[in-house]
Amino acid sequence: MNYKVYNNDCVIGMQELQRETVDAIITDPPYNITRDNNFKSMGRAGIDFGEWDKEFNLVSWIPISIDKVKKGGNVIIFTDWKSTTPIIEELEKNNCEVKDMIRVEKSNPMPRNRDRRFITDYEIAIWAVKKGAKWTFNRQLETYERPLIKTKVTPKSEKIEKGHPTQKNIETMEWLIERLTNERDVVLDPFMGSGTTGVACNNLNRRFIGYELDRNYYSMAKSRLLIV
Ligand SMILES: C[S@@+](CC[C@H](N)C(=O)[O-])C[C@H]1O[C@@H](n2cnc3c(N)ncnc32)[C@H](O)[C@@H]1O
Numbered sequence: 001m002n003y004k005v006y007n008n009d010c011v012i013g014m015q016e017l018q019r020e021t022v023d024a025i026i027t028d029p030p031y032n033i034t035r036d037n038n039f040k041s042m043g044r045a046g047i048d049f050g051e052w053d054k055e056f057n058l059v060s061w062i063p064i065s066i067d068k069v070k071k072g073g074n075v076i077i078f079t080d081w082k083s084t085t086p087i088i089e090e091l092e093k094n095n096c097e098v099k100d101m102i103r104v105e106k107s108n109p110m111p112r113n114r115d116r117r118f119i120t121d122y123e124i125a126i127w128a129v130k131k132g133a134k135w136t137f138n139r140q141l142e143t144y145e146r147p148l149i150k151t152k153v154t155p156k157s158e159k160i161e162k163g164h165p166t167q168k169n170i171e172t173m174e175w176l177i178e179r180l181t182n183e184r185d186v187v188l189d190p191f192m193g194s195g196t197t198g199v200a201c202n203n204l205n206r207r208f209i210g211y212e213l214d215r216n217y218y219s220m221a222k223s224r225l226l227i228v
Contacts, residue, residue, distance in 0.1 A: 006218075023074075024136075025066075026197050030049075032055070073135070074136060095132070101147065106123075127180075138178060138182070139179070186207045
């Protein structure tokens with residue numbers, strides 16, 4: 001069995017996992033960025049992703065997650081640039097060394113009020129390693145690798161109906177998984193949403209453990225992972 005996915009609160013669910021049995025965490029937790037705005041008319045869903053993105057505790061899930069990672073395991077956490085400091089501090093408190101900030105650049109970003117703001121054409125992910133052993137780093141180029149993923153917004157073809165409101169694209173997750181894990185490794189995503197990390201794991205022969213609180217997103221993930 002290559003996947004284990006659960007419709008559960010990850011903090012409760014992860015208590016069942018053995019300590020230091022997971023090779024990597026690759027996750028995209030809520031960012032707490034849901035806000036009122038006036039841009040629904042620009043084809044943008046507005047910045048209201050749903051209740052799950054309100055009053056989310058950005059760090060409470062980190063200690064139990066890191067407890068499940070092997071020494072030397074890679075940890076990737078997507079977040080909003082304004083939230084990097086508390087997350088980095090919590091990782092450091094939990095025996096991790098923060099290595100880098102990986103940028104995801106989109107060639108076709110969503111429209112925004114161009115007279116008042118720069119367009120948001122990027123996302124970021126914190127890369128850390130659990131101390132105590134060598135980490136996996138599978139360089140894909142002859143030369144130095146930049147911590148930069150050049151991609152597009154998630155295409156409709158990757159979505160079930162309207163998809164998840166903050167669905168990552170598969171290309172981004174594959175880029176990370178190829179470089180930071182090995183074949184047959186176990187990848188944990190405590191906030192899997194529609195299961196994109198799992199789909200990328202499937203494509204690249206990695207094992208996957210995912211949690212998702214919302215029943216609809218969990219069903220989406222199961223469909224994408226072809227679990228009946
Ligand atoms: C940013 S989204 C992840 C989207 C995902 N990367 C994708 O491609 O579909 C974060 C998800 O975490 C879920 N979530 C929030 N709190 C949770 C918790 N305590 N345990 C499990 N899932 C949770 C939300 O329902 C939401 O779907």
